[in-house]
Amino acid sequence: MTSLEVRDLKYLYDKHIVLDGVDLKIKEGEILGILGPNGCGKTTLLRNLNKNLSPEGGCILLNDIDMEKIQKKDVAKEIAVVPQTNEIHFSFTVRDIVAMGRMPFQGMLGGETQTDKEIIESAMVQTGVMKFADRHINSMSGGERQRVIIARAIAQTPKIILMDEPTLHLDISMQFDALNLVYKLSREQGLTVVIVSHDLAMVARYCDRIVMLHDHRIHALGTPEEVLTPENMKTVFNVDAELIYDKKIKKHTVLLHDSYNVI
Amino acid sequence: MVNDTRKMVLVISVLTVIALVCVYLDLSWISGREGYPLSDVLDTIFGGGTLTSQSIILDTNAPRVLIGIFVGMGLAIAGCAMQAVFRNPLASPYILGLSSGASVGAAVSMLFTIPLIPMGIVTPVLAFITCFLTMVLVYSMSRIGGTVRTESLILSGVAVSSLLSAIVSFLTYIAGDKLEGIVFWSMGNLGNAEWGEIAFIAPVIVVCGVLLVTQAKGLNAMMLGDVHALDLGVDVRKTRLFVLVISTIIVAAAVSFTGVIGFIGLVIPHILRILLGPDNRVIMPLSMFAGASFVLICDYLSRILIPTYGTLPIGVVTALIGAPVFIYLLIRKKKEVGWN
Numbered sequence: 001m002t003s004l005e006v007r008d009l010k011y012l013y014d015k016h017i018v019l020d021g022v023d024l025k026i027k028e029g030e031i032l033g034i035l036g037p038n039g040c041g042k043t044t045l046l047r048n049l050n051k052n053l054s055p056e057g058g059c060i061l062l063n064d065i066d067m068e069k070i071q072k073k074d075v076a077k078e079i080a081v082v083p084q085t086n087e088i089h090f091s092f093t094v095r096d097i098v099a100m101g102r103m104p105f106q107g108m109l110g111g112e113t114q115t116d117k118e119i120i121e122s123a124m125v126q127t128g129v130m131k132f133a134d135r136h137i138n139s140m141s142g143g144e145r146q147r148v149i150i151a152r153a154i155a156q157t158p159k160i161i162l163m164d165e166p167t168l169h170l171d172i173s174m175q176f177d178a179l180n181l182v183y184k185l186s187r188e189q190g191l192t193v194v195i196v197s198h199d200l201a202m203v204a205r206y207c208d209r210i211v212m213l214h215d216h217r218i219h220a221l222g223t224p225e226e227v228l229t230p231e232n233m234k235t236v237f238n239v240d241a242e243l244i245y246d247k248k249i250k251k252h253t254v255l256l257h258d259s260y261n262v263i
Numbered sequence: 264m265v266n267d268t269r270k271m272v273l274v275i276s277v278l279t280v281i282a283l284v285c286v287y288l289d290l291s292w293i294s295g296r297e298g299y300p301l302s303d304v305l306d307t308i309f310g311g312g313t314l315t316s317q318s319i320i321l322d323t324n325a326p327r328v329l330i331g332i333f334v335g336m337g338l339a340i341a342g343c344a345m346q347a348v349f350r351n352p353l354a355s356p357y358i359l360g361l362s363s364g365a366s367v368g369a370a371v372s373m374l375f376t377i378p379l380i381p382m383g384i385v386t387p388v389l390a391f392i393t394c395f396l397t398m399v400l401v402y403s404m405s406r407i408g409g410t411v412r413t414e415s416l417i418l419s420g421v422a423v424s425s426l427l428s429a430i431v432s433f434l435t436y437i438a439g440d441k442l443e444g445i446v447f448w449s450m451g452n453l454g455n456a457e458w459g460e461i462a463f464i465a466p467v468i469v470v471c472g473v474l475l476v477t478q479a480k481g482l483n484a485m486m487l488g489d490v491h492a493l494d495l496g497v498d499v500r501k502t503r504l505f506v507l508v509i510s511t512i513i514v515a516a517a518v519s520f521t522g523v524i525g526f527i528g529l530v531i532p533h534i535l536r537i538l539l540g541p542d543n544r545v546i547m548p549l550s551m552f553a554g555a556s557f558v559l560i561c562d563y564l565s566r567i568l569i570p571t572y573g574t575l576p577i578g579v580v581t582a583l584i585g586a587p588v589f590i591y592l593l594i595r596k597k598k599e600v601g602w603n
Contacts, residue, residue: 076496104496
């Protein structure tokens with residue numbers, strides 16, 4: 001049982017408020033989407049959630065303990081991240097990268113245990129990167145690299161995965177592959193997933209709940225039906241859009257009608 | 264990890280053979296005539312030999328060989344660690360201006376009378392202090408809003424290095440009859456090694472080298488980027504500071520006795536990465552081994568390359584070999600060394 005809670009979070013960059021008074025309780029096993037326009041603090045919120053940043057005010061509670069009191073390594077045992085950037089300049093092999101997911105569980109000089117090896121192999125199989133195991137990461141496409149980073153996050157055996165624009169480098173087919181995989185892990189293994197994205201349709205399709213940020217605060221929080229209302233989407237993104245239910249796939253999606261910027 | 268264990272065994276075997284051959288050649292060296300045969304060298308090491316062989320092999324050649332081994336070990340692993348910390352294949356122990364810092368101390372010690380420090384050790388002591396102070400200055404300058412970014416560290420290093428180089432140039436200009444000493448120090452020299460220096464430098468290099476190796480796993484993650492390392496639970500700020508301090512101690516200890524010896528920290532880690540991949544758990548310990556072998560080779564070459572000029576400064580030979588290798592790497596192996 002792993003709980004993650006944000007209480008009255010405040011964060012500033014160079015005295016400019018990025019997040020102010022954010023309260024959020026992330027439920028175990030849910031897929032939570034974080035939406036909002038550029039600069040509203042989505043990535044900042046995500047980076048606070050795994051202690052990459054420290055709040056200026058308020059706190060983040062991991063299992064009811066203030067995260068400031070928890071070692072970074074212990075946070076990494078509970079929370080894995082798929083970051084936005086996956087540009088890597090050194091010629092590590094795919095297996096090397098995935099194996100780094102076991103770092104939080106190893107001592108300074110300790111090697112891989114048999115369990116580590118099995119977890120690494122399983123993560124590579126689940127994400128379909130086993131066939132690339134010996135390839136150099138810097139010779140791979142952006143999409144392939146993203147799958148490797150997802151495999152690394154899975155090898156971390158986390159209770160929570162934070163994903164920052166996880167489909168940014170992926171073609172449409174790979175986007176579905178990656179998100180279906182995360183969806184499956186969440187449903188089958190009870191993994192909690194937090195996804196930051198600009199893709200309204202994707203968030204509507206996969207997320208159980210959505211946080212919509214606007215003006216550095218939570219503008220709306222709830223199920224896709226509660227959050228992705230035409231009014232909210234107009235206020236926050238300045239678009240005319242509506243949430244529709246696709247009976248064929250039994251999922252929600254967002255239909256964009258128009259924006260006053262579009263002729 | 265290295266997938267091909269056979270390749271690693273081959274590299275270690277070749278390095279061992281090179282190191283042993285060079286240790287023998289360097290130990291047996293006698294200026295102006297053929298060196299001692301292996302049997303005489305071994306006999307002298309184990310307590311036998313003549314008074315002359317003991318004097319040449321044990322009192323002159325052995326300290327030179329040992330200080331070369333430790334300096335090579337130290338500079339290579341410090342370079343390896345710096346390249347990982349900065350995620351920059353051009354990084355070397357000198358990127359933070361450490362060599363310029365040490366040079367200022369050495370030049371000052373040769374030009375002025377320094378109170379409180381005994382004459383015999385004033386140059387290494389001052390070089391060590393100014394080298395370390397340079398790191399403190401560069402690190403302090405690069406702190407922006409409580410955090411230290413790789414880019415600001417490199418920029419601060421380049422700026423401070425330029426300033427210190429200008430000071431060294433000025434001191435060289437006004438040096439008068441002390442000019443030769445400053446210039447000779449700046450080119451590196453193993454020839455004046457003494458057992459007391461080795462007693463200081465050996466534990467410093469070995470302990471600091473082991474401490475750097477303990478950071479290898481975290482450095483692997485940092486080579487992917489700070490964000491990746493943070494996500495994997497690495498305390499990037501602490502690791503970076505720890506590695507910089509330890510590397511600086513190594514470089515300061517090494518150059519304070521032997522002067523500036525370039526290219527070891529730059530070239531050795533690159534060659535090993537090309538051969539064995541970027542994993543610091545493999546590269547860092549092996550770079551100590553390879554760095555020592557490289558210095559031993561260069562030391563031997565420094566004696567035989569142009570015998571009419573006597574023994575060349577070791578820094579000249581490491582640069583003569585290191586620079587072409589580095590150019591080759593830049594042209595042919597961009598991808599392997601992280602230049603794609």
